[in-house]
Amino acid sequence: MNMYKSYQFRLYPTDQQIIQIQKTFGCTRLVYNHYLEKRKKDNLTCFDMIKDLPNLYQECPFLKEVDSCSLRCSLFDLDDAFKRYFNHQNNCPKFKGKYSSKRSYRTNYITSTYKEKKYENIKVDLKRKVITLPKLKEVKIRGYRDLESLPGRIINATISECSSGKYYVSVLVEVGHIVPKIIPKRIVGIDLGIKDVVITSDGEKIKNEKIIEKYEKRIKRKQRELARREKGSSNYYKTKKRIAILFQKLKNARKYFIHQITKKLVLENDIIVSETLKVKEMLEEKKVSKFLSDVSLFKICSILKRKTSYYGKRYIQIDSYYPSSQKCSRCGYKNEKVKDLSVRNWICPECGSYHDRDINASQNILFAGIKKYMKELI
Numbered sequence: 001m002n003m004y005k006s007y008q009f010r011l012y013p014t015d016q017q018i019i020q021i022q023k024t025f026g027c028t029r030l031v032y033n034h035y036l037e038k039r040k041k042d043n044l045t046c047f048d049m050i051k052d053l054p055n056l057y058q059e060c061p062f063l064k065e066v067d068s069c070s071l072r073c074s075l076f077d078l079d080d081a082f083k084r085y086f087n088h089q090n091n092c093p094k095f096k097g098k099y100s101s102k103r104s105y106r107t108n109y110i111t112s113t114y115k116e117k118k119y120e121n122i123k124v125d126l127k128r129k130v131i132t133l134p135k136l137k138e139v140k141i142r143g144y145r146d147l148e149s150l151p152g153r154i155i156n157a158t159i160s161e162c163s164s165g166k167y168y169v170s171v172l173v174e175v176g177h178i179v180p181k182i183i184p185k186r187i188v189g190i191d192l193g194i195k196d197v198v199i200t201s202d203g204e205k206i207k208n209e210k211i212i213e214k215y216e217k218r219i220k221r222k223q224r225e226l227a228r229r230e231k232g233s234s235n236y237y238k239t240k241k242r243i244a245i246l247f248q249k250l251k252n253a254r255k256y257f258i259h260q261i262t263k264k265l266v267l268e269n270d271i272i273v274s275e276t277l278k279v280k281e282m283l284e285e286k287k288v289s290k291f292l293s294d295v296s297l298f299k300i301c302s303i304l305k306r307k308t309s310y311y312g313k314r315y316i317q318i319d320s321y322y323p324s325s326q327k328c329s330r331c332g333y334k335n336e337k338v339k340d341l342s343v344r345n346w347i348c349p350e351c352g353s354y355h356d357r358d359i360n361a362s363q364n365i366l367f368a369g370i371k372k373y374m375k376e377l378i
């Protein structure tokens, strides 16, 4: 089984390298938009577009100055976007604007041997802390201090600039991996929330990290400050930049936090059960503002899926037909009064069990998961 893992490094390009990266952003966008226009008129295949690329080089000779592989990659992306559109998985691809789209480009790993010398277009040297990238040569990197070298074959590299002006490179690596065979012993149900991010059927509540809340508060405050500033003034841009930096910090803190909790859950359990998340319901029921309703919870689910399969464990998602918080996990009685979100704990009028609202919900999730798992075994 081949598994892929991506390694993200902070990039420290020189001024010269920044110019080259920015040029590549522009050129990949130009190629994308040019062929998007063409594909709206003609039905071109990916191969047609690549074959036609030299014609565009004639029209725009500056394209030759950037990594040709990155231009082909943007055609692959365009082709994928159309495929997904035809499969009704997303909307029709849109033109990429200079500021509206994500500033990044991808380039594939290529290797060849010439006169017994091996040539590679992407190389990572973790001892010297440099990455070799096409047209950029060596760029300084930081990250993964404990790693001596990447544990597999490089597939591609994505160079990006985030809104706060920092550069990153994400290197996708193919890692050979044998999935262990496990006889499941421990099973846990988890309820995902906002204040307590994870509530387990064992009664454990994992709270949002303080630092995350701190960043969220600071961003809100700065956003209010921005609203007061005169648009276009130097203070306006200063605040805007500050917000972008805070968002980046928040993103990093969340990412770290999510990895911590998912790692713990997967190492301690063999089967993990959660509900299938529905965005709309979550926004209504859990009264989450748009600001907080970011992809974090979905991210937890997708990472659990990946990590469990990596360790030969199981992740079961159950459909929420019934509100899991209203059902008594011991006798099955449905208590409508628990609909009210302010009810944090209750005693079941049928069997007299005492329930913590969230732990009870995660226990119901656990039982639904066991049911589903048993069905699969038969």
Ligand SMILES: [Zn+2]
Binding pocket: 328, 329, 330, 331, 332, 333, 348, 349, 350, 351, 352, 353
């Ligand atoms: Zn009961």
